[in-house]
Amino acid sequence: MKKTYKIEVDCANCANLMEDTTRKVAGVAGATVNFITQKMTVEFEEGQDPKTVMKDVLKACKKVEPDCEIEF
Amino acid sequence: MSKKQKKMLIRIIIASLLMILLNVLKLPKAVSAAGYLVTYLVIGWDILRKAWKGVLNRRPFDECFLMAVATLGAIGLAVYERSGDYNEAVAVMLFYQIGEFFQSYAVGRSRRNITELMDIRPDYANIERDGALEQVDPDEVEIGTVIVVQPGEKVPIDGTVIEGSSTLNTSALTGESVPRECRAGDEIISGCINLTGVLKIRTTKEFGESTVSKILELVENASSRKSRSEEFISRFARVYTPAVVYSALALAILPPLVRLVAGMPADWNIWIYRALTFLVISCPCALVISIPLSFFAGIGGASHEGVLIKGSNYLETLSQVKTVVFDKTGTLTKGVFEVSGVHHSPLEDAELLELAALVECASSHPISRSLQRAHGKEIDRGRVADIEEISGEGVVGRVDGRPVAAGNDKLMKRLGIAWQDCRSVGTVIHIAVDGAYAGHIVISDLEKPNVKEAIRALRDAGIRRIIMLTGDAEKVASHVAADLGIDEYHAQLLPGDKVDLVERFLAEQSGREKLAFVGDGINDAPVLSRADIGIAMGALGSDAAIEAADIVLMDDDPMKIAKGIRISRKCIRIVYENIVFALAVKFGCLILGALGIANMWAAIFADVGVMVIAVLNAIRALRVKNL
Numbered sequence: 001m002k003k004t005y006k007i008e009v010d011c012a013n014c015a016n017l018m019e020d021t022t023r024k025v026a027g028v029a030g031a032t033v034n035f036i037t038q039k040m041t042v043e044f045e046e047g048q049d050p051k052t053v054m055k056d057v058l059k060a061c062k063k064v065e066p067d068c069e070i071e072f
Numbered sequence: 073m074s075k076k077q078k079k080m081l082i083r084i085i086i087a088s089l090l091m092i093l094l095n096v097l098k099l100p101k102a103v104s105a106a107g108y109l110v111t112y113l114v115i116g117w118d119i120l121r122k123a124w125k126g127v128l129n130r131r132p133f134d135e136c137f138l139m140a141v142a143t144l145g146a147i148g149l150a151v152y153e154r155s156g157d158y159n160e161a162v163a164v165m166l167f168y169q170i171g172e173f174f175q176s177y178a179v180g181r182s183r184r185n186i187t188e189l190m191d192i193r194p195d196y197a198n199i200e201r202d203g204a205l206e207q208v209d210p211d212e213v214e215i216g217t218v219i220v221v222q223p224g225e226k227v228p229i230d231g232t233v234i235e236g237s238s239t240l241n242t243s244a245l246t247g248e249s250v251p252r253e254c255r256a257g258d259e260i261i262s263g264c265i266n267l268t269g270v271l272k273i274r275t276t277k278e279f280g281e282s283t284v285s286k287i288l289e290l291v292e293n294a295s296s297r298k299s300r301s302e303e304f305i306s307r308f309a310r311v312y313t314p315a316v317v318y319s320a321l322a323l324a325i326l327p328p329l330v331r332l333v334a335g336m337p338a339d340w341n342i343w344i345y346r347a348l349t350f351l352v353i354s355c356p357c358a359l360v361i362s363i364p365l366s367f368f369a370g371i372g373g374a375s376h377e378g379v380l381i382k383g384s385n386y387l388e389t390l391s392q393v394k395t396v397v398f399d400k401t402g403t404l405t406k407g408v409f410e411v412s413g414v415h416h417s418p419l420e421d422a423e424l425l426e427l428a429a430l431v432e433c434a435s436s437h438p439i440s441r442s443l444q445r446a447h448g449k450e451i452d453r454g455r456v457a458d459i460e461e462i463s464g465e466g467v468v469g470r471v472d473g474r475p476v477a478a479g480n481d482k483l484m485k486r487l488g489i490a491w492q493d494c495r496s497v498g499t500v501i502h503i504a505v506d507g508a509y510a511g512h513i514v515i516s517d518l519e520k521p522n523v524k525e526a527i528r529a530l531r532d533a534g535i536r537r538i539i540m541l542t543g544d545a546e547k548v549a550s551h552v553a554a555d556l557g558i559d560e561y562h563a564q565l566l567p568g569d570k571v572d573l574v575e576r577f578l579a580e581q582s583g584r585e586k587l588a589f590v591g592d593g594i595n596d597a598p599v600l601s602r603a604d605i606g607i608a609m610g611a612l613g614s615d616a617a618i619e620a621a622d623i624v625l626m627d628d629d630p631m632k633i634a635k636g637i638r639i640s641r642k643c644i645r646i647v648y649e650n651i652v653f654a655l656a657v658k659f660g661c662l663i664l665g666a667l668g669i670a671n672m673w674a675a676i677f678a679d680v681g682v683m684v685i686a687v688l689n690a691i692r693a694l695r696v697k698n699l
Contacts, residue, residue: 013309034292036186064131
């Protein structure tokens with residue numbers, strides 16, 4: 001399953017870091033962060049609940065970029 | 073400006089004023105030191121906070137952390153040297169923040185510019201309830217609802233006009249400014265602007281499936297398909313920062329140690345200062361932001377001109393195209409066949425046409441449709457039986473119990489029927505009834521109006537090889553090719569042959585040259601996906617074409633192909649300019665910094681100055697109107 005979320009991030013490199021980090025979160029099959037449209041597309045593994053996975057994603061992203069926001 | 077940006081601007085102004093005051097007033101040393109400290113905290117507290125968080129999260133190469141180390145290090149050196157000159161450290165922080173502010177402003181602005189350019193999203197749909205118009209969210213409109221579009225409004229959802237007539241401005245979709253007429257019964261696509269009359273439309277799709285949503289989705293997702301340049305930059309960014317930080321460390325430690333061993337004074341402060349300069353240059357942001365931004369601007373600009381590019385990678389490939397392969401029917405020619413003659417028939421012309429139309433009634437091929445149009449009457453399918461379509465040859469079947477065959481000379485040869493050749497140029501359909509030759513129908517297709525100029529424009533754009541493929545007869549193909557100035561054509565091809573030929577052309581290419589296939593996207597999907605780049609033409613409203621192609625031309629104008637290539641070249645040129653410029657300045661400053669020639673001021677320019685210039689350069693990719 002694929003879902004797109006609105007994000008807030010200030011610098012382009014941080015967006016790249018968020019993408020890398022998100023891909024490593026358990027339950028995530030793939031992720032792309034689009035800095036320009038400020039959107040993040042996350043592909044979840046089968047049977048995962050997006051809400052719970054996204055909580056971990058946000059936590060992981062906050063670690064690499066404390067100022068980032070993900071709306072979900 | 074967002075709230076965040078406003079706050080930052082106020083901090084920048086306060087810090088700048090403090091800096092000026094501290095430099096103009098000759099304060100006692102202790103007071104001025106305190107003043108600098110206050111200024112430093114005003115402008116840099118958030119950087120320090122983020123740096124601290126970075127340390128807690130064990131992320132040593134965080135940009136904020138590096139800035140904090142660089143500036144605190146510079147302050148430390150000033151204390152150690154007792155120079156009392158804190159100007160540089162505070163100024164570096166100040167300029168860094170100004171740069172970040174400007175970047176966020178410029179990027180925000182350009183993002184808005186690009187999205188505005190693509191602002192075809194309708195905000196509401198009008199539904200008539202109890203004689204009054206009500207505005208509703210287009211997402212909530214169900215299929216089959218009647219919506220009302222007033223003059224000046226956007227058509228929100230695809231549908232059929234049931235009442236009213238008007239002219240439509242399709243420029244937001246096609247880049248074409250000539251208005252289109254529409255009346256009751258016509259299909260209408262969302263995203264057009266209704267210019268003159270009130271239209272009542274019965275919707276045939278949901279909002280999410282409508283043209284306008286499809287296009288928006290496509291363009292927004294386009295930047296997620298990354299090009300090779302972007303991949304290169306993100307790989308580069310991953311190694312660049314650590315490499316610079318480690319070399320900074322080496323620069324701070326190794327040279328002084330060597331000097332100590334050689335019996336010279338170590339000059340720790342000089343080398344640490346140079347190392348700190350390195351840290352300032354260590355952020356790859358200029359590259360990381362400007363490259364995708366250039367692509368996004370290029371894709372945005374192109375979509376405004378009616379050329380939809382489905383990914384940055386396709387934009388990159390398009391710029392390297394040297395061979396263009398055209399499908400003839402529907403691409404170079406209108407694909408609207410007209411019967412231009414009925415020859416050698418013992419039957420009445422109308423009777424022959426009727427037989428042909430009947431036997432071809434199950435086929436959706438443009439030729440069959442033209443036969444049915446020429447026949448002009450309702451078709452009674454009950455009269456036809458045992459229809460068999462022989463790919464690339466024609467159709468056989470029974471009409472009113474009599475065996476009828478309609479097709480080209482291959483079909484006649486297969487059936488062992490003697491046929492008569494035709495002298496006029498066009499597609500010839502031989503008809504046989506009861507196993508005997510019954511004459512032929514000549515159908516011809518018209519060239520599209522701009523094709524000749526489009527071919528010339530392609531040659532001017534440096535396309536080396538232009539090839540035409542067609543399932544049509546040799547004679548027709550050679551006539552069209554000669555007329556249009558196409559040097560190579562292949563006729564009488566079956567759909568499968570086209571794929572094989574394109575594969576052969578692909579193998580014949582050298583190096584990084586690419587091949588584009590241009591088709592109408594309806595029956596050439598396999599070829600579209602096999603070519604390096606598949607371009608579908610006149611795809612407005614055709615989902616299949618949008619699905620199959622990499623690049624979609626929204627209207628029928630073949631000139632758009634050359635334009636798309638020019639847009640892609642401009643965009644790629646800007647991308648390379650940015651890569652070369654940013655890398656040259658950064659490495660230049662690194663070298664000069666290591667030699668002690670470039671100070672922190674130069675370093676801060678290498679960091680934020682380059683980024684701002686690169687962003688401004690990226691925005692040029694948006695301007696493609698006059699290409």
